[in-house]
Amino acid sequence: MGTAKKEPLLRVVKHAELSTRQSIGLRVLAVVLALAVGGLFIALIGYNPFEIYATIVSGCFRSPMAIQATVKFCIPMCISALGVTLAFKMRFWNIGGEGQLIMGAVFASFFALFCSGMPHLLLLAVMFIAGFVGGGLWGLIPAACREKWGTNETLFTLMLNYIALYIVTFLRDGPWRDPEAAGFNKIARFAPKAMLDKVFGVHAGWIVMLILVVLVFLYLKKTKQGYEIGVVGESRDTARYAGINVRRVVLRTMFLSGGIAGIGGMVQATGSDITLSAGVAGGVGFTGIIIAWLAQLNPFVALIVSFAFSILVKGSSVVQSAYGLSTDCADILQGIILFFIMAMEFFIRYKLVFRGHREKLPVKTAADTDAASGEKEAEEK
Amino acid sequence: MKKILAFVCALAMMTALFAGCGNNNNEQPSNSGNEGGGAGIAVENIKVGVIHIGDPATGSGYSYTHDQGIVAMQQNLGLSDDQIVRKNNIDDADATAIENAMNECIEEGCNIIFATSWGYMDTCEALAAEHPDVFFSHGTGYKSNGTNFNNYFGRIYQARFLSGIAAGLKTQTNKIGYVSAQGSENGECTSGIDAFAMGVASVNPDAVVEVKVTNSWYDPEGEGQAAQALIDDGCDVIAQHCDTNNPQIKARDNNVWGVGYNSDMTAEVGDAVLTSVVWNWGAYYTTAVQNVINGTWVPGTNVENYFGSLADGLLDITALSPEAAEGTQDAIAIAEAAINDGSFDVFTGTYTDAAGNTIGCDGVMECNDGTTLEVDGTNYAAITKYYKNVVVK
Numbered sequence: 001m002g003t004a005k006k007e008p009l010l011r012v013v014k015h016a017e018l019s020t021r022q023s024i025g026l027r028v029l030a031v032v033l034a035l036a037v038g039g040l041f042i043a044l045i046g047y048n049p050f051e052i053y054a055t056i057v058s059g060c061f062r063s064p065m066a067i068q069a070t071v072k073f074c075i076p077m078c079i080s081a082l083g084v085t086l087a088f089k090m091r092f093w094n095i096g097g098e099g100q101l102i103m104g105a106v107f108a109s110f111f112a113l114f115c116s117g118m119p120h121l122l123l124l125a126v127m128f129i130a131g132f133v134g135g136g137l138w139g140l141i142p143a144a145c146r147e148k149w150g151t152n153e154t155l156f157t158l159m160l161n162y163i164a165l166y167i168v169t170f171l172r173d174g175p176w177r178d179p180e181a182a183g184f185n186k187i188a189r190f191a192p193k194a195m196l197d198k199v200f201g202v203h204a205g206w207i208v209m210l211i212l213v214v215l216v217f218l219y220l221k222k223t224k225q226g227y228e229i230g231v232v233g234e235s236r237d238t239a240r241y242a243g244i245n246v247r248r249v250v251l252r253t254m255f256l257s258g259g260i261a262g263i264g265g266m267v268q269a270t271g272s273d274i275t276l277s278a279g280v281a282g283g284v285g286f287t288g289i290i291i292a293w294l295a296q297l298n299p300f301v302a303l304i305v306s307f308a309f310s311i312l313v314k315g316s317s318v319v320q321s322a323y324g325l326s327t328d329c330a331d332i333l334q335g336i337i338l339f340f341i342m343a344m345e346f347f348i349r350y351k352l353v354f355r356g357h358r359e360k361l362p363v364k365t366a367a368d369t370d371a372a373s374g375e376k377e378a379e380e381k
Numbered sequence: 382m383k384k385i386l387a388f389v390c391a392l393a394m395m396t397a398l399f400a401g402c403g404n405n406n407n408e409q410p411s412n413s414g415n416e417g418g419g420a421g422i423a424v425e426n427i428k429v430g431v432i433h434i435g436d437p438a439t440g441s442g443y444s445y446t447h448d449q450g451i452v453a454m455q456q457n458l459g460l461s462d463d464q465i466v467r468k469n470n471i472d473d474a475d476a477t478a479i480e481n482a483m484n485e486c487i488e489e490g491c492n493i494i495f496a497t498s499w500g501y502m503d504t505c506e507a508l509a510a511e512h513p514d515v516f517f518s519h520g521t522g523y524k525s526n527g528t529n530f531n532n533y534f535g536r537i538y539q540a541r542f543l544s545g546i547a548a549g550l551k552t553q554t555n556k557i558g559y560v561s562a563q564g565s566e567n568g569e570c571t572s573g574i575d576a577f578a579m580g581v582a583s584v585n586p587d588a589v590v591e592v593k594v595t596n597s598w599y600d601p602e603g604e605g606q607a608a609q610a611l612i613d614d615g616c617d618v619i620a621q622h623c624d625t626n627n628p629q630i631k632a633r634d635n636n637v638w639g640v641g642y643n644s645d646m647t648a649e650v651g652d653a654v655l656t657s658v659v660w661n662w663g664a665y666y667t668t669a670v671q672n673v674i675n676g677t678w679v680p681g682t683n684v685e686n687y688f689g690s691l692a693d694g695l696l697d698i699t700a701l702s703p704e705a706a707e708g709t710q711d712a713i714a715i716a717e718a719a720i721n722d723g724s725f726d727v728f729t730g731t732y733t734d735a736a737g738n739t740i741g742c743d744g745v746m747e748c749n750d751g752t753t754l755e756v757d758g759t760n761y762a763a764i765t766k767y768y769k770n771v772v773v774k
Contacts, residue, residue: 072477274476279478282475324467326469
């Protein structure tokens, strides 16, 4: 690399591909560091970090009820991660999982509220399809606009989240308001017929989630359409050259992506909330994005990462009441852990080079890098 | 390859979490049932769950007021800290979070759970059916099941009537502003406005009450703006049924006066607040938990709803500020005595004031649209019209 004179103090350089062991080492290190710094934070505010961590875990698994609740938190997170996985594979930056999930819930809720005369299973099937279509259409809008007018899909999908949220508020305060609520704004609780059945104490959404994990995996890995998504994602020009109808692939994939999120919304509204509320998504659409990235767009890994997240969420809730720890502290803890894991993803792909350092000794510069594997890499070079 | 790595990473994360499990101090979920079969539950076996919409640590406002009630109950009954399970910041629009919070209370062995926000009502109803041996007590709603799910609220309109007397005597412009969270279709807000307006009219027949609605239970900005608009319109006393003390701050900053709500707002705003309409939830929480201890309330048998009053100590107005008009204390005292002896309940009954006038509409309210409405405080939710001296802005 050039002379030291013009070199900036710090440069970001792409790594050579790290070995498996190095990558694993870095990731484990990230988790350990995250827990350590999180523990330091806990200690600073006057609690025993070991106790707090133990409570997080025990709070998730201390009873069948706790395990059921943990699984319940996992379901919408995992499903919305699966949804954005399809779009991200195509390099379509769908930040609208939240809105697509909400619209799925809205479409499904219509049938739950106004068509509850149907037989139970038929009603569930109709709501399931409605949820899929609702989310799918909400995903289709930004895709169509990008294909037609070249709009920015990141902003577009993001903004649609808020529109979806306010649609729920509008329905709650107006046309769908529970007439029995004496002037308060809420939507009625669904009839038992419109409730998703429980299997092993958790609503059947967990089965839907597992099936979707397998389906999305097979779709991406084994089908022509899944292959097309990958090609379009790598290069639209290549795809076009190969005779792929890019526009169709984009529209189809975004419909599926939104549709899956919509199923998540249906499952959440009919299985867990038993009503349509403004909190039906409650941010899982955004958490799903993080999960999909951490899982490197692999559906099975997404399932595991989602479960790890649900442990954090459920456990923090127990910690809050057991220790009187403010819920904000629990959020900070989650933030610290996320920060380290995301940061480590950066160091797995890139390294920092300080001015004056020769290219051969780059690994020393990345402070968080595992020193042992770093030396090994230097030797190999 | 990267996928496998990510898989392992996630696995590692979980293992790391499990690793902390060594010195596990988890409490075994104790039996939340009532073993005595009608004999109640010993004080040391009582565990109380509380679901808050906010964080009591903020030091004022709705959740703080409720939590002060819990603290008072704890002291009255001599419960230890670990007999109270608080669930804070539970969004009342997130049914899943509500259910999880209540289930965690049940897991930790709570015998009675107080759900303080209106939006928790439907979840209470569903969980009460699932857990027949746990009491669910829900504030401000209208549902109950008669066996293990009741409803608690109070005749806050009694305190509002008294505060109306203070406002009616103080105003010089004969225009009194009232910032309301919800419009006339909401009986809780509307009955409060009517009671306040009746209080005003009882001492000042010429004054009008100008109501401005924010359409939100919590809108700091909007509440302040509504108050400012009322002041600009000539109002010189600002009352409120909304969360923050911003209307009172606006009143003080414009050199006019106000009537606070929920907690004593003189503490933060100063003497411009003539008085505040307040809840003392501790009165109910103590009674309720005592009932469970005594065996007065046994799950599965009769459990009544609670609709507390001034006489019960559930609600009150705070001591008058030195800036209140002369004679306010005496006028309030007469009305208060009538309320406490049961002869007057704002919407029903009458009393005679110092000048010999008969005060009270006695069940038939003259509305501001020229019609009349049959009113009864115990059915406050049905009061969806405004008293004759109310003007909507």
